[in-house]
Amino acid sequence: MATAVTLAHLGSLMRGVRTVDQVGAEERAASLSKRSIKRSSKLWALDLAIRCMDLTTLEGADTPGKVAALCSKAIRPQPGDASIPSVAAVCLYPSLVAEATRHLRGSGVRVASVATAFPSGQSFLDVKVAEARQAVAAGADEVDMVIDRGAFLSGDYQKVYDEIGAVKEACEPAHLKVILETGELGTYDNVRRASILAMAAGADFIKTSTGKVQPAATLPVSLVMMESIRDFHHETGRLVGFKPAGGIRTSKVAIAYLVMLWETLGAEWMTPERFRLGASSLLNDVLMQISKERSGSYQSDDYFTKD
């Protein structure tokens, strides 16, 4: 549980956050994304990408039937091929958690639920806490909460901090992922500040975006967040996970995130316990790339399950 801090402590914590070199971060992210990963290394990376994937569906039109199909795909992404691993988790709205839990029992695939008035986070604290608590009661192993960007941007860090702490307490023993929604934070400095704030308040993971706002996850923003995680680890010894989400549709981009993860945080983070990729349409592209590497011919959408 997060320890309560006084306003003065939080103030000094926030003042101690270094500013981000924007040009440097963007150049570093661009150079890392150019690295060429081929053949057996590519297959290894694609395998890891599947094992770290949060297969996501967050639509108003989600039905129990769609969740059932998603769960089957999560357990066995490529029907008839047991060499393709299961994904890490499925990520959905709280009302569908019970349905997913029923399908995924015993499979090792975890259930993640968004909560706290996703995607805007604009609701009352007790409603948010109750939502998180109910999601966990329904069987969620992980909770993806959103921060109150309105409060953060108006400088009310205390409110954001307390909310994260309260939700963390409410969703024990489930893991808590804190969505910063970097597309609404405006600057890299804000992203870094929000990352440190979320980690100090007890986040197990920090996550870039809801996927409902453009821009969603980008490489430079991810670099800033990963470096925050690294610095936080140096300061406190705590290992916090990272989850980019939103707009990651191709294997190429997924591999760029893995390269950045390797270069910034290292081998300790190259596992589903510390890294997740939030995506809905990425899985098919990864499966197609694996098929292409194995068969030697370019693949077609027509031969992979539609979500």
Next chain:
Amino acid sequence: MAERLEVRKTYKLYMGGQFVRSESGRSYAAEGFNVPRASRKDLRDSVRAARAAFPGWSARTAMNRGQILYRIAEMLEGRRAQFLSLLGGGRPAGRQVDAAIATWVWYAGLTDKVAQLAGTVNPVAGPYFNFTIPEPTGVVGMVAPEEPPLLGLVARLAPALCGGNAVVALASEPLPLAALTLAEVLATGDLPPGVVNLLSGRRAELLPWLASHMDVNALDAGACTDPELAAVEEAAAGNLKRVVRQREVQPSPQAVTALMEFKTVWHPIGV
């Protein structure tokens, strides 16, 4: 008066409606120019562009497709002199350009008649209205013959477009300029981006990838040599591609239906 500097043209690939260099940066010398030497990634990207363009193009009305093919003929007519000089001038070049223009016009008139010519109402012993209609196959891979460089390509391209397919075509390897210039005609002919993608390069390097590509539904390999054709047929078996082997293609409805699939519908009646 100062001597005028000539503006020389850099020939480009035509992919997804854009004129681009090869992703690989490579080129090769042909007809006194450096032309792009497409890589298999260019081929992959072209197929992707064709796949994206296919639903829109095939959903156009047959009449609209005819209008666009006719406009291509108009654009080609306007560039007659340019193509004459590209093809070496003289009467054979003139005959080739004229025949190419006539081919576009011929297929422009055929787009809205294919279904009547090839479709049938079938007598069946049951309470069904049974009919068969031709539908476009999808993404068609195409190999242009080495010669004639313009007409050889147009004779195969026009029927594929007439039927509503999207095309990835490999231009003549030794004589690619006519095909790469035809791309400019297609781009101004109101053809939606990605419906035709034209690649120049080494056929031996590109053909195996085209033949084995799972997202290519048919392959016009009539211009291939016999050993090439055998290899193409083997690679094409992976997704049961339709392989067309016709050596000479004259304007005909059969050239269109060779790249179409027939759908038969059993529609219950009287129940």
